[in-house]
Structure formats: C-alpha cells, structure tokens
Amino acid sequence: MELEPVSVALKFGFLAVLYLFLLWVARSALKDLRRGTEAAYTGPSADVEGATGMHSASAPSTPPQRGRPKLRVRTAAGLAAGSAYDLTEGALLGRGDQADIRLEDGFASSQHARLVPQGDVMVLEDLGSTNGTYLNGEPLRGAQPLHPGDMIRIGDSEFSFER
Amino acid sequence: MSARNRELMALIPASLLLTAGFAAIFIQRNELLSNVSLTYGGMFLGLCFVAHLVIRFTLPYADPYLFPLVAVLACFGLVVIYRIDEDLARVQAQWFVIGLIAFALTIFLLRDFRLLERYRYTIAFAGLLLLLLPRVPGIGEQVNGAYLGVRIGPISFQPSELGKIAIVIFLAAYLQDTRRVLVQGSRRILGVTIPPLKHLGPLLVVWGAAMFMLVFIRDLGSSLMYFGAFLALLYVATNRLSFVVIGLLMFAAGAWFFSSTVGHVQDRIDVWLNPFAPGLYDQPGGSYQIANGMFAMADGGLFGRGLGAAVLRVPDGGPLIPAPETDMIFAVIVNDLGLLGGAGVIATYLLIAERGFKIATLATDSFSKLLATGLTAVMALQVFVIVGGVTRVIPLTGVTLPFVSYGGSSIVANFILLALLLLISNRARRPA
Numbered sequence: 001m002e003l004e005p006v007s008v009a010l011k012f013g014f015l016a017v018l019y020l021f022l023l024w025v026a027r028s029a030l031k032d033l034r035r036g037t038e039a040a041y042t043g044p045s046a047d048v049e050g051a052t053g054m055h056s057a058s059a060p061s062t063p064p065q066r067g068r069p070k071l072r073v074r075t076a077a078g079l080a081a082g083s084a085y086d087l088t089e090g091a092l093l094g095r096g097d098q099a100d101i102r103l104e105d106g107f108a109s110s111q112h113a114r115l116v117p118q119g120d121v122m123v124l125e126d127l128g129s130t131n132g133t134y135l136n137g138e139p140l141r142g143a144q145p146l147h148p149g150d151m152i153r154i155g156d157s158e159f160s161f162e163r
Numbered sequence: 164m165s166a167r168n169r170e171l172m173a174l175i176p177a178s179l180l181l182t183a184g185f186a187a188i189f190i191q192r193n194e195l196l197s198n199v200s201l202t203y204g205g206m207f208l209g210l211c212f213v214a215h216l217v218i219r220f221t222l223p224y225a226d227p228y229l230f231p232l233v234a235v236l237a238c239f240g241l242v243v244i245y246r247i248d249e250d251l252a253r254v255q256a257q258w259f260v261i262g263l264i265a266f267a268l269t270i271f272l273l274r275d276f277r278l279l280e281r282y283r284y285t286i287a288f289a290g291l292l293l294l295l296l297p298r299v300p301g302i303g304e305q306v307n308g309a310y311l312g313v314r315i316g317p318i319s320f321q322p323s324e325l326g327k328i329a330i331v332i333f334l335a336a337y338l339q340d341t342r343r344v345l346v347q348g349s350r351r352i353l354g355v356t357i358p359p360l361k362h363l364g365p366l367l368v369v370w371g372a373a374m375f376m377l378v379f380i381r382d383l384g385s386s387l388m389y390f391g392a393f394l395a396l397l398y399v400a401t402n403r404l405s406f407v408v409i410g411l412l413m414f415a416a417g418a419w420f421f422s423s424t425v426g427h428v429q430d431r432i433d434v435w436l437n438p439f440a441p442g443l444y445d446q447p448g449g450s451y452q453i454a455n456g457m458f459a460m461a462d463g464g465l466f467g468r469g470l471g472a473a474v475l476r477v478p479d480g481g482p483l484i485p486a487p488e489t490d491m492i493f494a495v496i497v498n499d500l501g502l503l504g505g506a507g508v509i510a511t512y513l514l515i516a517e518r519g520f521k522i523a524t525l526a527t528d529s530f531s532k533l534l535a536t537g538l539t540a541v542m543a544l545q546v547f548v549i550v551g552g553v554t555r556v557i558p559l560t561g562v563t564l565p566f567v568s569y570g571g572s573s574i575v576a577n578f579i580l581l582a583l584l585l586l587i588s589n590r591a592r593r594p595a
Contacts, residue, residue, distance in 0.1 A: 010187040011469040014180060015500065018507045021176040021235065025228050025514050028169070029521070121343075136528045137277055145343055149527040160527070 067163045069122045071101065071115065076157035078104035084162065090116045093154060094127075107131045107155025113140075121145045122161065124152060131155060166227040166592075167219045173231030174215060177238055178208035184242030184470055191471030207238065210263060217267045221274070222589035226522060229588070232515050233581055236566035237574075239508060243496055244569050246471045247488045251569055258571040262578035269582035276586045280530050283336035287369045290329025293322035294376035320572035323385040324563070327541050328580055330373050330389060334396045335533035337366055342400035342529070374417075381427055384552070384560030388544040390414055395540035396533055399523075435558035452485045453552075453559050456494035459484055460505070460554070467501030488569035490561045493553045508567070509550065516543040519584055525591040535587045538580050 069087040073079045079101075085091060091100040096110030103112065109129040116123050125143040126133040133140040134153040146152075146161040153159075182204030189197045211234050218225055237259055245252035273279070279286065296302065296313045312319045338345075345363065370393055374386055394410045397403075421428045430448070437443055438450035438457065445451070462473065473495070477483050484491045497505035519539025526532045545562050552559035563573035 007187060007190045007469055007472075010183050010190070011466065011500070014183045014187065014470065015466065015503050015507065017176050017179050017183065018235070018504070021173070021180075021231075022507060022510050022514065024176075025173065025232065026510075029228060029514060029517060136530070137275075138280075147529055149529075151528065 069117065070162040071152075072160045072162055074151070074158040074160055076103060076105065076159070078102065079157070087115055087122060087161075088117065090114065094129075103154060103157055105155040105157045108157070112154055113152075115146075116143075118145075122163075124150075124161075129154075166225075167215075167223060170218065170227040170230055171212075171215055173228065174208060174211045174234055177211065177231055177234035178204045180235060181207045181238040181242060184238065185245065187470035188242065188246050191469065207234075207241070210260065214263050214266060217270060218585065221270050222585050224592040224594070225585040225589040226518050226592070229515060229518050229581060229585060232511055232518070233566055233577075235511055236508070239496065240492075240564075240567040240569070242470065243492060243499070243567070244488050246499070247475060247495065251488055254571075255569050255574075258574045261571065262574040265575045266578040266582045269579050270586060273583070273586060276534075276583060276590075277530060279332050279534075280336040280339070283333050286329045287333035290326045290333065291369070291372050291376060293326045293329065294373060294380065296322050297380045321563075321570065322572070323380075323382050324570075324572045324576035325579075326373070327385070327389060327392070327545075328538070328576060328583070330369070331392060331396070331537035331541050332534065333369055334366070334393060335530055335537050337369075338396055338400040339529040339533050341366075346401050346403060378421070381425075382560075383428065383431070383558075384545075384548045384562035387548050387557075387560065388541055388562065391544040391547075392537055392541040395544075396537045399536045400529075400533055431558045431560065435555065438555065452491065453555060455484045456491050456553050457555065459494045459498040463498040463501045463505075465501050465503060467497070467499050467504055470499050473498035486561075489563060490549065490559070490568075491553060492564055492568050493550050496567075509546075512543065512546045512565075515539075519543075522584060522588040522591060526587055527591060531587045531591060535584060538584055542577065542580060 070084040071087055071091065072084040073081050075081055085101055092111060092114050093099060093101045093103060093108075094110050094112040095103050095105065095108045099111065107130075109127070109131070111127050112129040113133045114125045114127055116125060122145065123143045124133070124135060124140065124146050126140045131154075134151075135144055135146075136151050137153070148161060148163045150161045151158060152161065182200050185200035185203050186197075189200055211230075214230065218230060241252060241255060241259065244255050299313075302313050312321050370389075373389055378386060390410070394407050397410065398407050422432050423429070434443060434450040434453060438454040440450070443449040444454055459473065462468065467473070475483055475487060475495070484494055487495050493505065493508070496508060500507070516539055519535060519542070523532045523535035523539065526535055542565055545565055548557070548560060549562050549564050549568075551557040563570050565573065565577045
C-alpha cells in the first residue's frame with residue numbers, strides 16, 4: 001500500500017487539529033475575558049483595580065481613584081448577604097449596642113473590631129476580642145491595612161472589603 | 164456548557180493529536196499503518212480523563228482550559244521524544260504518569276494553598292538548599308560546564324525546576340505583606356525611587372542567594388528566568404516601573420560582569436553571535452549545536468517535513484543536533500512540523516500564560532494574585548529562555564521546554580506548578 005498520501009494527510013491533519021483547538025480555546029478565552037471585565041466592575045474587588053488588581057499598593061504618588069470604601073456582607077446572621085456598609089467614617093463591629101455594624105454572632109465580642117480610615121488606607125484593628133478577627137483566613141495581628149477584596153471573618157460572619 | 168464539561172471536551176483534540184502524531188511516525192518508520200497509535204491515543208486520553216476526574220471532584224470551579232492546553236504540550240513532548248528515541252519516550256511516559264500523581268497529590272495536600280504563605284521562610288530555605296545540591300560532591304553532576312543535576316543512585320533530577328516554585332512562593336508571600344511599605348516608605352533620590360532597605364532586605368537576601376546559587380551551579384538559563392519572575396512580581400506588587408528599571412540595570416551590569424570574567428559565559432556569547440564561524444563550528448562544545456538547530460528549523464519550512472520525516476542523525480550515527488530531546492526539542496518540532504507547528508507550540512504557551520494572568524486578575528486576595536502572577540511569569544520566561552535560545556534571540560542556555568522536553572524533574576515540577584494555578588483559580592472563580 002502506498003502510504004505517502006496518508007503521511008501528508010496526517011501532517012496537515014495534525015496542524016489543522018492543533019490550530020482548531022487553539023482557536024477554540026482562544027475564542028472561549030476571549031469571551032471569558034470580556035465577561036471577566038464586566039464581572040470585575042460588580043465583583044468584590046472592583047473599582048480601583050487596574051489590570052493586575054493590585055494598584056492600590058501605589059497609593060501615594062498615583063492619585064487613587066477614590067471609590068468609597070465599603071464593607072460588603074458575605075455571610076452574617078441578621079445581616080442581608082450582599083449588602084454593603086459605607087466605611088468613609090470608619091466603623092465599629094461587634095455584638096454590643098454601640099457597634100455600627102451589629103453582629104448577631106455568638107463568637108463576636110461586644111466591641112470586636114474597628115475599621116479606621118487613615119489617609120487613603122483603611123485600617124482594620126482587633127479590639128482585644130475573645131475569639132479574634134481573621135483577615136484573609138489568618139488571625140489578625142495588630143492593625144493591618146486593608147486591600148480591596150480582603151476577606152474579614154469574625155466568628156461565623158464573613159465580610160469583604162471593597163473600594 | 165459547564166467549565167468541567169468544556170475541559171473534558173478539550174481533552175479529545177489533545178488525544179487526537181497524539182494519535183495522529185504516533186500514526187505519522189509509524190508510517191514514516193515502518194511503512195505501515197498500525198493501530199498501536201490508536202492504543203497510545205486511548206491510553207493518553209484515559210490518563211487525562213483520570214486527571215480530569217480529580218479536578219472535577221476537587222476543584223469544580225477551576226479554569227477549564229489550562230489542563231487541556233498542558234495535555235497538548237505533553238502530547239507534543241511524547242510524540243517528538245518517541246520520534247527521537249523510543250526508550251526515552253517510554254521513560255518520559257512514566258514521568259508523565261508520575262507528574263500526574265504529583266499533580267493530584269498537590270491538589271489533595273494543598274486544598275488550602277494559603278498554608279504556603281505561613282511557611283514562606285521554610286520554603287525559601289528549602290528552595291535554596293535544593294539549588295545548592297548539584298555542587299555537593301558525590302551527588303552533583305556536571306554537564307557542559309554547568310552543575311545542573313543531582314544523581315542519587317538511579318534517579319537524577321534538576322533542582323532548579325522545583326526551586327523556581329519555592330522561590331516564587333516566598334516572593335509572593337513576602338511581597339504581599341510588604342508591598343505597601345515598599346512603596347510608601349520609599350524615598351526619592353535624584354528622581355529615582357529607592358525602596359526602604361529594611362523591608363527590601365529579606366527580599367534581596369533570599370533572591371540574592373538564589374542568584375548566587377545559580378551562578379555557583381552555573382545555571383544561566385534558570386537565573387534569567389528567576390530574575391525575570393522576581394521583577395514581574397515586584398512590578399505587580401508595587402506598580403513601580405522604577406523598580407523594574409533598576410532591576411534591569413542591575414541585570415545588565417551583572418550580565419556584563421559575568422560575560423567578561425567567566426569563561427563559560429564568554430563562550431556561550433561567542434557561539435550565540437557567530438554560530439557559523441568555521442573555527443567555532445568545529446570546536447568541541449562550539450556552535451555545532453545551535454548552528455545545526457538553525458539549519459534544521461530552516462529545513463522545516465512552512466509546513467515541515469512531516470512528523471518523523473526530518474533527518475536527525477548524521478551518517479556515522481551521531482546526532483545531527485546534540486541534545487535533541489531536551490534543549491533543542493523546539494528545533495526538532497519546527498523541522499518536523501514547520502513554522503506553523505512551532506508557532507502552534509508558542510501559541511499554546513501564550514494561551515497558558517493568558518489563562519495564568521487571568522487567574523491572577525480574578526483572585527480576590529493579594530497572595531493568590533501574586534502567586535498566580537509569579538508562577539505564570541516563571542513558566543512563560545522559561546519558554547522564552549529556551550525558545551529564544553534555540554532561535555538565537557538570546558544566548559542558548561539549557562533549560563527545559565515545560566511539559567515538552569525530556570526530563571522527569573521538569574515534568575513533575577511543572578505539574579505541581581499547574582496544580583497550584585488551578586487551586587488558585589478554583590478559589591478565585593468560586594461563586595460567592
């Protein structure tokens with residue numbers, strides 16, 4: 001049997017399958033990319049972020065695009081998930097009456113944690129709570145500046161910081 | 164169609180490629196159309212399917228395209244290595260399976276990959292230790308003036324492959340904490356932003372040590388790739404172009420220093436600039452390899468000679484291109500599949516890089532963002548270093564073409580890297 005034509009067909013077939021596959025991935029990736037940018041505007045780590053989403057680090061010299069700092073409820077007993085609190089004036093989180101954001105959470109102390117604006121930065125501080133505050137899954141040590149998209153967890157309640 | 168089903172679908176063309184590739188080689192070799200190629204394609208599809216199931220059950224939201232893209236690269240690797248040497252391909256297939264096991268293990272053990280952040284110094288130290296191993300007498304191996312491998316009994320591996328992951332993890336963890344101080348604490352001297360030394364210190368120590376190790380083991384390609392990844396991470400973390408400029412200037416100074424003092428580096432540059440000079444071409448360790456690689460790629464033309472059809476051996480049995488299965492594998496691919504095949508391979512890497520950076524933009528916390536960026540950058544740079552070397556854009560230094568080149572440590576390390584990217588992606592894309 002003469003196999004030369006088969007060999008040539010396989011050569012071009014190989015390239016054809018390869019390119020069709022790459023085109024398909026590129027097309028879906030492109031669609032995904034578009035959907036991604038739309039989602040980014042409504043998503044948790046939205047407004048300020050540039051392409052890398054880390055531009056907030058360079059706050060002092062590049063004028064920060066000033067979105068209002070917000071604390072969005074992810075899951076919290078007694079609070080509507082998805083609702084957001086304005087943090088321009090800072091906020092006190094806790095179970096007590098003085099708290100700006102009341103947590104109906106058995107693990108929360110009455111004055112649990114505080115969010116204080118310092119210049120362009122929002123600082124999260126634990127107020128000596130019994131069960132601690134978690135920033136991005138790690139126990140908070142001292143005052144920490146927040147980046148958009150950071151997750152704050154107190155007991156079973158979870159919030160995300162946005163700007 | 165859900166993400167996972169799309170991933171499953173995409174594995175079919177990858178397996179088709181493998182089948183077609185093996186069929187072409189069998190025809191070329193024995194003038195017969197054998198159904199063994201179908202068996203190989205089926206086995207490959209089976210293995211990928213198992214990995215797909217692992218992803219489906221552990222990382223349901225992870226990026227659907229990364230794994231199929233990698234499968235296409237692995238298929239290139241297996242086909243082309245088989246075409247070079249059947250025994251090597253058998254070993255490579257075993258490494259592919261071990262790589263998949265490492266992939267699954269990484270996913271199972273690091274479900275919460277943010278654990279890595281806590282052990283940053285341990286990981287950095289382990290990475291540096293790995294880089295030192297090739298110089299330890301008794302287990303280190305020297306190849307072409309570079310101490311790249313470690314050999315313990317029958318197993319040999321290249322520690323710089325695993326080291327790259329360790330260093331990227333450290334850099335990501337460290338920069339996520341200090342990026343803010345790096346920018347806000349910096350002073351401007353003569354219009355140049357100088358970051359505060361106190362916070363830059365640990366960074367420079369670990370990174371400088373890595374650079375030193377790489378120079379010490381004379382792994383130039385890896386040092387280029389580490390350096391590039393470091394600058395990419397620093398840029399993403401701080402958004403300061405000046406840091407990158409300073410880094411590039413430091414690199415230029417270092418490159419000039421080493422090229423004028425270390426003979427090994429000097430030789431590489433001579434070979435790069437004048438590969439066709441008669442004296443260099445015939446000299447042992449001269450430009451024979453790179454020049455023949457160029458000839459082979461030119462011979463491929465637009466569509467290539469056809470898989471398995473290009474000439475690989477000189478009449479007396481020696482290899483036409485030295486190290487065709489590792490450093491020069493890209494030249495063999497271009498010879499067989501032409502410019503289009505080579506461009507296809509690069510496009511595959513390009514799409515992987517795009518997916519990687521996409522994962523970084525989707526990630527919600529700094530550590531994930533930086534880790535995804537670093538891992539993607541280090542892999543993309545590795546491709547640049549070796550493809551750039553083979554095509555004579557930069558001096559040729561020996562690093563592997565990820566997932567394609569022959570070599571166990573490269574396959575395993577890159578599968579671990581892929582697992583980490585998918586873990587980050589799963590977390591980032593999980594609906595809230």
